[in-house]
Amino acid sequence: MASVASKGSGLINRLLVQARPQLDVFLKYAKVELTPPTPADIPAIRQSIGNIVKSAKTGSYKNLSVKEAWLNTLVTAEVIFWFYVGECIGKRHIVGYNV
Numbered sequence: 001m002a003s004v005a006s007k008g009s010g011l012i013n014r015l016l017v018q019a020r021p022q023l024d025v026f027l028k029y030a031k032v033e034l035t036p037p038t039p040a041d042i043p044a045i046r047q048s049i050g051n052i053v054k055s056a057k058t059g060s061y062k063n064l065s066v067k068e069a070w071l072n073t074l075v076t077a078e079v080i081f082w083f084y085v086g087e088c089i090g091k092r093h094i095v096g097y098n099v
Contacts, residue, residue, distance in 0.1 A: 037045065055061045064072070088094050
């Protein structure tokens with residue numbers, strides 16, 4: 001039994017050593033991307049919302065490249081997805097929506 005325990009702990013140690021670089025990269029990006037906005041970010045947020053409204057009024061969104069339009073579509077889909085996931089979490093179940 002002691003042999004199995006020592007082999008298991010050795011396996012776990014090797015897995016941790018191999019996973020460490022990927023975990024470090026994940027944590028590096030998580031610290032930047034997953035933090036909530038600070039009060040210093042509010043002017044930039046207002047400016048980008050103003051740019052969106054301006055492009056909708058002037059029609060400059062028609063001049064986007066396919067790559068930019070695709071990225072905008074993916075970001076919009078992600079926001080909608082997380083909205084619905086948040087609703088399911090808030091209701092604590094998937095079913096039960098009055099449609």
